[in-house]
Amino acid sequence: MVALRDYPNHVEPPDPVPDRRLTGVHWWDPDRLRHLADLPRHCPACGAELTGDGGISVEYWEADHRVYHTWCRSCGWTGDIIRVHRMIGHEPD
Amino acid sequence: MLSKEQNEALTRVGPGTPMGELLRRYWYPVAFVRELDEWPIKKVRLLGEDFALWKTPQGGYGIMQERCPHRHASMVYGVVEEGGLRCGYHGWLFDCEGNCTDQPAEPEKSTFKDNVKAQAGKAQALGGMVWVYIGPDPAPELPRFDVYVDEGFKDVGHSMLPCNWLQIMENSVDPHHVEWLHGRYFQFVGEQKGFLAPPAFQKKHVKVGFDPMEWGILKRRVLEGQSEQDDDWAVGHPLVFPYCMRVGGAGIDQMQIRVPIDDTHTWALFYANHHPDGLDEYPDQVYPTDYEYQWIDDQGNFIVDYIEGQDVMAWVTQGDITDRTAEHIGKSDIGVVMLRRMFREQMALVAEGKDPTVGFTREPHDRIELPCEKNKFGAGVDFALAWLEMGSSRYSPALDILKKLHIQAAAARGELPGQHTVDTPGQ
Ligand code: FES
Numbered sequence: 432m433v434a435l436r437d438y439p440n441h442v443e444p445p446d447p448v449p450d451r452r453l454t455g456v457h458w459w460d461p462d463r464l465r466h467l468a469d470l471p472r473h474c475p476a477c478g479a480e481l482t483g484d485g486g487i488s489v490e491y492w493e494a495d496h497r498v499y500h501t502w503c504r505s506c507g508w509t510g511d512i513i514r515v516h517r518m519i520g521h522e523p524d
Numbered sequence: 525m526l527s528k529e530q531n532e533a534l535t536r537v538g539p540g541t542p543m544g545e546l547l548r549r550y551w552y553p554v555a556f557v558r559e560l561d562e563w564p565i566k567k568v569r570l571l572g573e574d575f576a577l578w579k580t581p582q583g584g585y586g587i588m589q590e591r592c593p594h595r596h597a598s599m600v601y602g603v604v605e606e607g608g609l610r611c612g613y614h615g616w617l618f619d620c621e622g623n624c625t626d627q628p629a630e631p632e633k634s635t636f637k638d639n640v641k642a643q644a645g646k647a648q649a650l651g652g653m654v655w656v657y658i659g660p661d662p663a664p665e666l667p668r669f670d671v672y673v674d675e676g677f678k679d680v681g682h683s684m685l686p687c688n689w690l691q692i693m694e695n696s697v698d699p700h701h702v703e704w705l706h707g708r709y710f711q712f713v714g715e716q717k718g719f720l721a722p723p724a725f726q727k728k729h730v731k732v733g734f735d736p737m738e739w740g741i742l743k744r745r746v747l748e749g750q751s752e753q754d755d756d757w758a759v760g761h762p763l764v765f766p767y768c769m770r771v772g773g774a775g776i777d778q779m780q781i782r783v784p785i786d787d788t789h790t791w792a793l794f795y796a797n798h799h800p801d802g803l804d805e806y807p808d809q810v811y812p813t814d815y816e817y818q819w820i821d822d823q824g825n826f827i828v829d830y831i832e833g834q835d836v837m838a839w840v841t842q843g844d845i846t847d848r849t850a851e852h853i854g855k856s857d858i859g860v861v862m863l864r865r866m867f868r869e870q871m872a873l874v875a876e877g878k879d880p881t882v883g884f885t886r887e888p889h890d891r892i893e894l895p896c897e898k899n900k901f902g903a904g905v906d907f908a909l910a911w912l913e914m915g916s917s918r919y920s921p922a923l924d925i926l927k928k929l930h931i932q933a934a935a936a937r938g939e940l941p942g943q944h945t946v947d948t949p950g951q
């Protein structure tokens with residue numbers, strides 16, 4: 432973050448900050464890397480690569496489950512991929 | 525959570541980036557008409573590039589790269605002439621298309637100037653603002669949304685914020701934040717500082733819905749005590765792709781505009797048109813009232829005792845570009861998930877050489893009406909007054925005029941302040 436104290440409202444936009452994002456080691460890194468490793472890499476329908484500009488996969492949580500909302504650019508498949516650790520019936524949301 | 529590469533792709537707005545290419549298919553407001561009437565040239569940064577914007581003696585507008593193609597002096601310190609903008613350093617003259625039409629120091633017969641072309645965009649005025657397009661030809665139409673063209677009293681608060689525009693847009697598909705940031709947190713601040721925060725903001729969201737539409741994403745909600753018949757669900761209000769949100773109620777229509785200046789700065793405007801029922805004449809305005817709203821105090825703390833100040837706190841403290849590889853999002857964030865997918869789909873269309881299909885038109889038109897709740901908030905003068913005092917318009921030099929206008933309108937409707945309970949304004 433910029434030092435907000437030094438940021439009066441009425442100024443021209445300062446130069447963009449140099450790229451220093453996502454490069455440092457964070458205390459949450461182990462968890463973050465584990466989640467990144469689980470992201471789907473291929474479309475479940477056509478097998479095309481989802482990385483790069485091939486599509487998108489966004490992880491969100493639904494109770495204990497991790498859901499990957501996914502869109503494939505090649506075939507247009509859109510849907511949720513859910514990572515399941517344990518099968519349980521009649522589970523509330 | 526997003527991969528690092530997706531976070532980069534979704535937040536980088538410079539030339540040649542996939543998002544930068546998508547965003548270059550849209551028009552942006554970059555100045556007030558008033559400013560260029562006072563001094564005819566303004567430096568503008570948009571999507572990570574610097575430009576000189578000028579008003580022509582004929583009354584039109586031009587925009588070109590800031591640096592003169594000769595030896596890179598700033599065209600912002602140029603001379604405005606009938607033929608275009610002339611560099612202050614050696615006098616090269618550029619027309620609105622970027623053609624170099626004069627090089628006074630070169631031999632008279634030289635054809636050198638025919639070999640020089642500056643990067644130029646398109647510019648036009650709408651609603652008291654100057655809008656520019658810096659993408660490839662042919663330019664689409666500038667969408668003439670209701671707020672900008674309708675009659676009324678116009679009031680525009682603005683400020684430059686040190687964060688990426690996407691985190692502000694994600695806030696526009698995040699209805700749950702209202703009951704926390706503007707509800708519980710507002711209440712807490714009020715308790716500490718000794719004022720009563722509006723209790724209506726604390727209402728729980730029972731259900732939220734998001735529908736893609738031609739202008740963006742229509743956001744709907746059912747609050748505690750409401751049903752799907754209420755305007756909040758039946759009508760809703762839209763995120764206007766890719767950089768606005770439309771809100772309103774009680775004779776106030778507002779567009780929240782987030783202009784991506786560069787990767788880490790956003791010019792955030794609250795453009796409101798006040799036209800309460802009961803009035804058919806409005807106080808004279810040569811220009812919309814424009815002013816800066818404050819969001820940080822002398823000690824460097826965020827100003828959080830008003831609605832938009834609370835939003836700014838949330839947008840900016842996420843970081844200049846928030847690290848989405850480390851976030852934890854849930855079921856209540858699906859609007860955000862949907863928005864990211866929409867951006868990805870639209871980026872792909874542009875990468876294939878097609879036009880975007882959301883928020884974009886090539887059809888000439890006079891006015892575009894956006895769906896927006898009218899009968900929410902109790903729809904009365906109390907809501908309008910609360911909006912004025914608890915929102916960024918508390919910084920408006922026209923605040924008293926605005927209050928008077930809403931009270932007069934209420935009197936004309938036979939309505940008195942205090943008759944309505946103020947319901948939850950959605951942000
Ligand atoms: S609870 Fe949402 S940012 Fe902290």
Ligand SMILES: [Fe+2]
Nearest residue numbers: 701702835951
């Ligand atoms: Fe908000």
Ligand SMILES: [Zn+2]
Nearest residue numbers: 474477503506
């Ligand atoms: Zn596929």
